[in-house]
Amino acid sequence: MFAMSNPERPVRLGFVGVGSRGTSMLQTALMLEGVEITAISDIVPERVERAQQLVMESGQPKPKGFTGEEDYKKIADLTNVDAVFTATPWSLHTPVMVATMKAGKYGGTEMPACDGYEEAWELVETAEQTGMHCMLLENYAYMRNVMMVLNMVRHGLFGELTHCETGYQHDVRYATIGDQGELLWRAHERYLHHTGNRYPTHAIGPVSQWIDINRGNKFEYLVSMSSRSLGLNHYVAKNYGADHPNAKRQYKAGDVNCTLIQTANGITVTLYYDSLSPRPVDFIYRIQGTKGIYSGTLDKIYLEDTSPVPHQWEDIEKYVEEYDHPLWKKYGDIAVQTGHGGSDYLCMRDFVEAIRHQAAFPIDVYDAATWSIITKLTEESVLNKSKPVDFPDFTRSKWRERKPLPIVNS
């Protein structure tokens, strides 16, 4: 049973995992009206204290603190917690969400929501069995440009869609190797023992919403290919000497991974994961159809019927007033004070408002499972000569009837 029934009452959140990311999202939640942080959990006591301090500084009572490894279960059971948000290490995302939903609460998780088939199905089936909801807080789906593109798609500016290209292209070597050349958590979770696309959701999230994945369309299968692995060796050798053991280690992940995805209605997607090479950030965010194309790389648009010069890009600027997403128009000024270009604010806000109104989440358990499983599917493809690998249908055919995401969820 869902604990809350009065939308005028504050939404009461428990936070599990308050390291760097969890703390940042906690601060974002504290900016929202009608939100109370009532419980904090982390295995590092100092982090719990820091988080409690932040909550109190905002004028709220001190939230209850927990430091046990499985204390997320205790938080889920608290009567003064309506929903739990987790920013733990990846391996705990599904366990925390499952415990939360089983306790009759809404859950929200950082990406990825799950690791592999078993966890993905566990997440989906727990949501279906409990009637609770679980949101992947994919903040990149709330970036101003991708939300404007979603709005443009719904206005038919690109005509019938045919193709998208997207990618997490961000040099994270500095956050993968420590300042003694040691391997940090990213190295272990992403690069040392795994290949394929280990971080797909920032890139695939917005695109999935553009092309109605799980809501009239469906990812059918993918093929994936990785380049050779040189980036981490080069980085460690350059900065910590060629004799450093991590300069000579064999990393399983290739430097650049690229994946092609086929969908039920024939829109195709190219998906990059390029995080171990010296390069400027570029998430690509390209979308095209029978009437035009937008390029996030260029932040330019070309629309056959309206662009003034045939086959010449136009600056996006002149479209912003008309097509800026309603949530950005309304909350943009506050949002930009938060992390990741303001996307953190709108993402946390959507999470909280859905809880407040007992509504479905805009990024629900089916999306969370579908976007996250790409990690597994791409690895399987890469390890088998880029063979096609089918997506599980987590909706069990409900994607055919599910309606497109509303432009404004709450």
Place this chain on the structure above:
Amino acid sequence: MFAMSNPERPVRLGFVGVGSRGTSMLQTALMLEGVEITAISDIVPERVERAQQLVMESGQPKPKGFTGEEDYKKIADLTNVDAVFTATPWSLHTPVMVATMKAGKYGGTEMPACDGYEEAWELVETAEQTGMHCMLLENYAYMRNVMMVLNMVRHGLFGELTHCETGYQHDVRYATIGDQGELLWRAHERYLHHTGNRYPTHAIGPVSQWIDINRGNKFEYLVSMSSRSLGLNHYVAKNYGADHPNAKRQYKAGDVNCTLIQTANGITVTLYYDSLSPRPVDFIYRIQGTKGIYSGTLDKIYLEDTSPVPHQWEDIEKYVEEYDHPLWKKYGDIAVQTGHGGSDYLCMRDFVEAIRHQAAFPIDVYDAATWSIITKLTEESVLNKSKPVDFPDFTRSKWRERKPLPIVNS
């Protein structure tokens, strides 16, 4: 036996096919020193006359004219022809080249050099058996930016290479559908009965040279995926009415095709073919390695050790003086008077100079076969759920010993 032995003597060329492209390349050849056009063939007599006229206007004697369907065989046998260049419809490229080499002459062809496995092997085996050479005149390998990148690669600016992205992204609907909505030759040769990448060489040519394909590296296999097909229907309906038969026809080619290619040394390539959507031209030409990245889309570069701002693109401008390709430095002023940004001139020049010096062609029969076969391999992959399809090794293992292309061939 090769007919010519004196490098001081003019190179004597026969032209087979003098439509729009053949005529343009004829005019380019006439700009070169020490070149004589001694024979012209086309099934349209007026084209032969126009070409003869152009040659005479340049001060040369009237070349012998031919109009028979198989008169390219007669041209190959002429004693005053050293080499034959063909710009016929695609289906004649291989027959003309084979007849030319069998007559003991050098051959040059427009893209693609061949269609399918059988023609590709026929081309290779004829070259090996006759000891003659055949060049694919891939003018895009002579573009200023891609040649500068090749020069930068050889100077090690990008470190060890890991990935390239390239594509023929050029809206050719206007040249595919005639002004009554009828299907032109492009529609028949590329889109009506075929899928996959029907025009790979402009995109893959420069990249193949960057990553030493057939010269120390080798294309191993590819996977390919096509989007749904809407572009031509939309275009005909919009311009000639929804009831036009070509607005309702089913075209086999998807609007956007994307291919991933694995190579022997682990450098991967993403290859686009996007020619039926309203879009600005963009050939991508991205290359990256352990030290940096160049983007042709942006015409910008980032080099970790030298770019002034970490993870920020730099304009390419400041690198041009140092890394502009020697041939562009020397011939750039003349070249830019010719088609395709000057690439036609340098391409025809390399063709002629190799003949003059009886040297190997910079784009030889192995490259011609390898680049052209992509058409066949991608179609096979697309029609079989994007399954991996192996490249034939046209070099029969000689790629391991063949030396990288010299920066200046002649």
